Amino acid sequence: MSELQSQFEQAQTDVTKLSERPGNLTLLRLYALFKQATEGDAGGDKPGLTDIVGRYKHDAWAALKGTSQDTAKTQYVELVESLKAGAE
Structure with a gap:
């Protein structure tokens, strides 16, 4: 499993544990x-x-058309990390 995939899976877990x-x-x-x-x-x-x-x-997803799956994973991980740090 790639490092990015591991981070993405961890972010999926972390997002369910946010305090807010x-x-x-x-x-x-x-x-x-x-x-x-x-x-x-x-x-x-x-x-x-x-x-x-x-x-x-659907509109939000469609707006990302052409974004690679790896780029989307990276952005997802970054967003979850910023939420964990208390920024939104």
Whole structure:
């Protein structure tokens, strides 16, 4: 397993142990980075008008189109580390 993959998996564990829940925009960024890191570019249909949360999630993920999975993992790890340090 690569060093980056180990850091990414540790960040996934660490994010569940944060002392404070991140704000909605930060949670959306974490979601989008995680999806890009694990699945690559967003695919499938955009959720319907009645699924507002789903649309926001899809849009945030789609905004990362073209970002490599390794870059997304690195950004995810960096974001989790900044949250652990108390910055948001």
